[in-house]
Amino acid sequence: MSVYQDVTQEHEILDVQTTDCCVVGGGPAGAVLSLLLARQGISVMLLEAHKDFDRDFRGDTIHPSVMQIMEELGFSDRILQLPHTKMHRLNIQTSQETITLADFSHLNTRYPYIMMLPQVKFLEFITQEAQKYPNFQLVMGANVHEVIEENGVIQGVRYRGQGGWHEVQATLTVGADGRHSRLRQLADFESIETSPPMDVLWFRLPRHPEEFGGGMGRFGAGQIVVMLDRGEEWQLGYVIPKGGYQKLRAAGLEALKNSIVEVVPELNNRLELLQDWSQIAFLCVESSRLKRWYRPGLLLIGDAAHIMSPVGGVGINYAIQDAVVTANILSQPLKQHHVEISDLAKVQQHRELPTRIIQAFQTFIQKRIFAPILNENQTFQPPLLLRLPILRDLPARLIALGIFPVHVQI
Incomplete structure (x- = not known):
């Protein structure tokens, strides 16, 4: 039937x-x-x-x-x-150097961004x-x-x-x-x-006018923070190893903030705005x-x-x-x-x-x-x-x- x-x-x-x-x-x-x-x-x-x-x-x-x-x-x-x-380019910034992952500015297109x-x-x-x-x-x-x-x-x-x-x-x-x-x-x-080796936590924080624009990945020891320019806001992605979300939740929100500051110190004066896990979206990367x-x-x-x-x-x-x-x-x-x-x-x-x-x-x-x-x-x-x-x-x-x-x- x-x-x-x-x-x-x-x-x-x-x-x-x-x-x-x-x-x-x-x-x-x-x-x-x-x-x-x-x-x-x-x-x-x-x-x-x-x-x-x-x-x-x-x-x-x-x-x-x-x-x-x-x-x-x-x-x-x-x-x-x-x-x-x-975004005219995507950069990767480590403690030693800045590396360009992709530079769109010289592509043969009317829309090089x-x-x-x-x-x-x-x-x-x-x-x-x-x-x-x-x-x-x-x-x-x-x-x-x-x-x-x-x-x-x-x-x-x-x-x-x-x-x-x-x-x-x-x-x-x-x-x-x-x-x-x-x-x-x-x-x-x-x-x-x-089986991608990672998951991502997404959240937003204010962006100061004098800060650089575009997109960047900030890398630290065991940590990755993705920063996307949304005008008055940063859209931020905190990348974690696949399956590590429950361990991160158990450690608490303050531990997450401390980890972010280690990679992006200039966000320290804004992380107080993250007050609840409901402000953070979990993406299971597939x-x-x-x-x-x-x-x-x-x-x-x-x-x-x-x-x-x-x-x-x-x-x-x-x-x-x-x-x-x-x-x-x-x-x-x-x-x-x-x-x-x-x-x-x-x-x-x-x-x-x-x-x-x-x-x-x-x-x-x-x-x-x-x-x-x-x-x-x-x-x-x-x-x-x-x-x-x-x-x-x-x-x-x-x-x-x-x-x-x-x-x-x-």
């Missing part, structure tokens, strides 16, 4: 809607894909589980690759008018643009609980929200619902996982990718298909590139109301190699830079990648532009 038949017996469905494409997850991948399809006259329903887009410590980096996509859509000038900061833009502002902008098309519908507070499957084909989803259960029947369902993807669980996809991103009637993209480490802040940008490639490949089949599994396979074929390369790069940085620093018994030696001039531009290009350029073709 199909999920479709089971659910109709268990729940009273308030309404049934049909659409060409049902996109689950209103993050960067889902929002951009919905906009691109709506521009083509394809009916799209975007389901977002939360009631708004405003959440703490989401990825807020817009890289040159995405700005080029925004330019192709005619949005770049308006996005640059939104409040933001720019990483833009720090609150994700809520970016998502509001993209969805407002999408709402200009009558064939686009955004549903907030839509918690997808079940997929509709008939004869081995996903036919849509059922979600709970707005006072009850609702059904969406779709030619194609796209899961863009992030690292904790509900659709990935429901459809029982198999993933290939790695890295994985699905063996197969699709089933008949269903495609996963972004973190739903490949969970990215926070190294380089590339997750948003690879998710948006996934969305562009998906729209390029699937717009015509969706207009014909028939998507073959071979069409879905083409999306993975285009995006899997860039994903594997950037994840390998992230693993290299984690193992060759972060892991030795977090291990007090090891001596940190910067890898040749950061020393040899012939290789020094590679991290900047990988982080800023990705492996292959992605362009809007529709």
